[in-house]
Amino acid sequence: MEQEKGISFFDILVFIKKHLIFIIATFVIFCVSGLSYSIITDKDSYYSNINFYVTYNGESDSSSINSINYGRLAAKTFAEAINSDSNLWKRIEVKANSNIYAAYGDSVKAPTYTQIGSSISAKYDESLESMIFSVKYTSSDKRIVAPLLNATIDVVKELTTVDNSEENVFKYYKVGTFGYVNEEDVYNNPSKVKNITIISALSGLFIGISGSIIYECSSHKIRNIDDIERVCDIRIIGQVPDLPTESEEK
Amino acid sequence: MNEKAIDISKISPDSEYYAYYNRIQDELKYASLNNHYKVFSSLSPKSALRKTKSLLNIAILFGQDEYRTLFIDLDMRNKTLEDYFDNVNKLGISDYLTNRASKEEIINKSLRKNLDVIFSGSDTIFPSSFLESNKLDEFINELKEQYDYIFVNVAPLYKNTDAVNISRFVDAYLFNVALRKTKTLDIKLAMDIIHKNNLNVIGTIITNSSIKKKLK
Numbered sequence: 442m443e444q445e446k447g448i449s450f451f452d453i454l455v456f457i458k459k460h461l462i463f464i465i466a467t468f469v470i471f472c473v474s475g476l477s478y479s480i481i482t483d484k485d486s487y488y489s490n491i492n493f494y495v496t497y498n499g500e501s502d503s504s505s506i507n508s509i510n511y512g513r514l515a516a517k518t519f520a521e522a523i524n525s526d527s528n529l530w531k532r533i534e535v536k537a538n539s540n541i542y543a544a545y546g547d548s549v550k551a552p553t554y555t556q557i558g559s560s561i562s563a564k565y566d567e568s569l570e571s572m573i574f575s576v577k578y579t580s581s582d583k584r585i586v587a588p589l590l591n592a593t594i595d596v597v598k599e600l601t602t603v604d605n606s607e608e609n610v611f612k613y614y615k616v617g618t619f620g621y622v623n624e625e626d627v628y629n630n631p632s633k634v635k636n637i638t639i640i641s642a643l644s645g646l647f648i649g650i651s652g653s654i655i656y657e658c659s660s661h662k663i664r665n666i667d668d669i670e671r672v673c674d675i676r677i678i679g680q681v682p683d684l685p686t687e688s689e690e691k
Numbered sequence: 692m693n694e695k696a697i698d699i700s701k702i703s704p705d706s707e708y709y710a711y712y713n714r715i716q717d718e719l720k721y722a723s724l725n726n727h728y729k730v731f732s733s734l735s736p737k738s739a740l741r742k743t744k745s746l747l748n749i750a751i752l753f754g755q756d757e758y759r760t761l762f763i764d765l766d767m768r769n770k771t772l773e774d775y776f777d778n779v780n781k782l783g784i785s786d787y788l789t790n791r792a793s794k795e796e797i798i799n800k801s802l803r804k805n806l807d808v809i810f811s812g813s814d815t816i817f818p819s820s821f822l823e824s825n826k827l828d829e830f831i832n833e834l835k836e837q838y839d840y841i842f843v844n845v846a847p848l849y850k851n852t853d854a855v856n857i858s859r860f861v862d863a864y865l866f867n868v869a870l871r872k873t874k875t876l877d878i879k880l881a882m883d884i885i886h887k888n889n890l891n892v893i894g895t896i897i898t899n900s901s902i903k904k905k906l907k
Contacts, residue, residue: 455871661875663868669895672878675866675885678894679715681745684697684708 452664460653467649468642475641486558486630489622490577491590493597494569496615515614516563516574519597529596530554536592541585549584556580557589583627590622698775699748700755700803709752715745715865715896716752722893728862729835732843734854734885734892735867736877741898742867743771743844750842754806758839761798765857766846767811767818776802783812787830788821794830807838818846822856831860848881855888864892869899 457464495515522529537551558579566573578589601616663669669677702708722728731749735742747762754760764772767785779799786792791813799808815821834841843861846853854864866885868878885892 452871662871663873663875663878664871666897668875669868669878669897672875673866673868673882673895675882675892675895677897678718678865679711680897680900681711681715681741681748682708682900683741683898684699684702684744684748 456653456657460649460656463653464646464649467652468645471645471648472638472642475644476638478641479637484581486579486581487583487586487627488558488577488579488630489586489590489627490575491594491622492573492575492619493594494566494571494573494617494619496571496617513563513572515616516561516572519574519576520561529600532596532599533589533592536595537585537589540588540592544588545584549582551585551589551592552580552582557585579630583624583629586627587622587624594618594621698744698751698803700751711900712745712748712752715894716749716756718894719749719753719863719865722863723840726862728893729839730831730841730843730860730862731865732845732854732857732861732863733865733867733896734845734881734890735847735869736873736881737849738769738847741869742847744775745867745896745898746842746844746865747772747775750840751803751806753840753842754804757805759837760806761809761834761838761841762806762844763809763834763841764811764844765822765853766844767815767821768846770811772808772810772844776808779808779810781810781812783810784827784830785812785815785818785821787812788824788826789813789815794833819851819853819856822853828860848884849877855884855890858888858890862891864890866892866895868895868897870897872899 519529534551534553541549541551560577561574562577563572563574565571576590576593578586578593580586580589597616598618601612601614606612666677699708699712719728719731731746733742733746743764743766750760750762762772763784764770765784766772773779773781776799779802780796782792782797784797787794787797797809797812799810802808821827831841843857845857848854858864864885866881884890
């Protein structure tokens with residue numbers, strides 16, 4: 442008769458049976474917590490973006506390489522100007538409020554920069570031989586996205602045509618757009634409720650199982666012959682399985 | 692116990708369970724042959740480690756081998772033995788020691804083949820004091836004349852000194868360890884008691900093993 446050593450499949454089944462309630466409990470608690478948290482905090486958001494194509498219009502060199510470099514610089518400058526909440530954003534805000542008022546009256550207002558999610562990226566488009574920089578706004582209020590982007594188009598155009606000051610890097614560029622943004626161009630970014638709940642559920646499962654394993658490891662229970670031989674100097678003369686219960690026997 | 696407890700007599704002799712118990716029975720027979728052991732008991736660090744069940748099954752096997760066998764339950768605090776038998780006389784050793792029943796009244800004859808059983812009997816306030824009485828010694832000595840093997844069930848080691856007290860008439864002990872239930876520390880404490888009291892433990896039995904095959 443072979444003596445029992447190591448961890449068998451039966452050991453795993455016993456472990457699961459023993460800790461099943463704890464594992465299910467942590468799973469359910471985390472599921473509910475994750476779901477509640479995401480329902481309370483997470484909402485649908487709306488986004489859209491506009492693209493500007495920027496071509497260097499300087500006097501010294503108009504090669505594509507310079508266009509790329511200056512295009513990048515323009516995108517960077519523009520992003521920094523907005524991020525630092527300078528006059529640029531205020532100008533966009535004023536324009537946006539004017540657009541919003543035209544569409545919805547007094548009931549809606551353009552958000553401040555901290556209330557809106559924005560991202561600005563730049564890349565070179567070979568077919569257009571121009572830098573394309575893209576501005577994306579995200580908001581929980583669908584109505585403000587298009588007016589805000591359209592205000593941005595107007596402000597950037599003004600920068601390149603009206604403002605001739607030395608600090609204005611946009612004056613060296615020819616900036617064009619692909620047109621204004623309509624309400625149909627604003628897309629829904631679905632809520633992350635499902636994702637957060639799934640992550641919470643998996644975390645609950647992980648914590649439940651690892652908690653049970655830690656408990657088992659720290660409980661110092663005898664699991665195999667080796668464990669017994671380590672602490673018991675009496676010779677092992679046999680092992681006996683559990684007899685079946687009356688119902689199993691029938 | 693929710694379900695009626697089942698012992699090895701209810702199982703087909705062809706089953707693998709017999710093979711495991713036969714091995715232990717052979718060890719006891721061998722020890723008995725060499726040392727003239729007649730009275731066996733079983734130790735366990737804590738309760739619910741299948742101590743009673745495994746000892747009863749071993750006793751049943753001795754009975755099935757045509758030995759006159761007696762099983763005495765001296766665990767007066769935890770009366771699990773009664774779960775294995777139907778319609779028995781519940782008078783037991785405590786009734787005999789308090790003169791409320793005679794020797795003949797407390798011995799349940801042939802509950803299994805060649806196996807008589809004495810239950811622990813009526814509840815008592817100080818069970819340990821009964822186990823120290825001379826009357827018990829005399830009773831066991833009488834029984835030794837009548838039976839080939841006597842198996843004595845006693846309370847676990849951690850609860851009290853019962854297992855140590857009966858060492859004066861127990862020839863050899865088995866030590867029970869249950870996989871996934873007994874803790875290392877409990878075994879160490881039990882080993883300490885065993886060595887300090889010079890108990891004659893002839894082997895360890897591992898219970899709650901994972902072999903569980905469908906019976907024929």
